Amino acid sequence: TCLLLDEDTSATNFMIRDARMQALVADEQEPITPFIDRARQLSEELGVSTVLVVGGSGDYFDVADTVIAMKAYVPEEVTAEAKRIVQQHPTSRRHEGGSWRALTSRIPIPQSLDPSKGKKAV
Secondary structure, eight states: OEEEEEGGGSOHHHHOOOHHHHHHSOGGGOOOOOGGGTHHHHHHHHOOEEEEEOSSOGGGGGTOSOOEEEETTEEEEOHHHHHHHHHHSOOOOOOOOOSOOOOOOOOOOGGGOOTTTTOOOO
16 A cells, blocks of 8 residues: 655645744644654554655655655655765654554445535536
8 A cells, every 4th residue: 555645735734843843832732643753653554655755854854765856857766865864964853643543444425425516517
């Protein structure tokens, strides 16, 4: 199973909570566990891989198995360089989260889906 995410189309507070926000807002006041703190756990505990397009948060280097950079529109594998950067510039944010809650089985109710919603009559 694979989860595909694009940082540009994801809510910032879902993707990351930096050290400064962690200092300002207590964990018990923040209902969202950032994805950065769940990505590794998602893979190791549930077998779900993530392909994440990121352009603004190097903190994801800490949890990445592979890092690919686009250079002149050509993909280039740069994992070793990213891991070197992690060693030279450690993050100051602390890991949030904990264990997963029990998973709830969910089934969509067909009557709740209306593909015509939001469409204009022709």
